[in-house]
Amino acid sequence: MATMAPKHELLLKLVSVFATLYLAMAGDPDILTDFIVPPNNPAPDGNLFTFTGFRSLVGAPEPPNFKVMKASMAEFPALNGQSVSYAVLIYPAGSVNPPHTHPRAAELLFVLDGSLEVGVVDTTNKLYNQTLQVGDIFVFPKGLVHFQYNSDPSKSAFALSAFGSASAGTVSLPGTVFNTTIPDEILAKSFKTDVPTIQKLKAGLAQ
Template sequence: RKMASFLLKSVLIVVAVFSISSMAQASDPDILSDFIVPVGSAIDGNLFTFNGTRAIFGSVIQKFSVTKVGKAEFPVLDGQSVSLAVLQFPGGGVNPPHTHPRAAELLFVVKGSLEVGFVDTTNKLYTQTLQVGDLFVFPKGLVHYQYNSNWNESATAVSGFGSANAGTVSLPTTLFATGIDDQILA
């Protein structure tokens, strides 16, 4: 009886350890310093400054546009577990259904209005109409979209992510532009 109890406790401990270790791998790694300095970079204020979004303000938007600011574009984000994207929608513009496998998304509308929605794992659709100043969260890994239903006004939103590399899987591209046979998709 003692042996069975010991075995049960041992199995539970092993399961708990593997559960914790797999959870730790599902997010950005913790770093052992305040920040990671990219090779060849000087450590000054410029390291922590990104000006790649300056040009997007004041420009006329003809089609949906995303300006990403993740660790690929701003290397000092490596290890910080944050990134963002500026989404610009012309009138009638859409960010088609997609997912972010490594992070939740917090969308903040700064201009215009957006129709947004996501589908949970029970296939329930949650939708909302957002105005300037509204925020909406898209849970990690769930299919979601944004749409500017106002054909007379552009819209802009800023999305924050809980990862330096949230990843994006665009469903239309993934399903219809990768050579998957139509019979499989039917």
């Protein structure tokens, strides 16, 4: 076998170094201060570190459909640079949190009330599913497609999720595929169906 040319060897080393650096920076960036003060908060006090958005859930009526409330950097600016965020998830009877991914963080789901059918799909398309009860925790690895479903026809479920990013991001598969401007013809070919079927799916998601 011929030896690798020196310039190709150097190029390979450079690519390896840059790939390593990219992987090292794939999470939230480190900060060089204790915390980051938002521009509109020049004199921070304890209020900076307090989030009260979940108070609205106390005593509130059950929502008619699946509902998520987030405490991420967008809602809670003090999380900037802290690599952590929360979400409260409410599942009325028979509701589902559709298949989705979080591109910037793993998710740790903690069931507080009711039960949930959950599943995560790896990059070989293998499904790992489980039935969770109160007190159970399930981890959804970063970037993998997952879902939660309350199969109980009469009882709601309630869960709390923690993320390893201040802004984990959510990519909903049904929404990303059918509620964007991808042409119907491309979707029809991709799903091996016809345009009227694609348009029917879009109409159903828009309701």
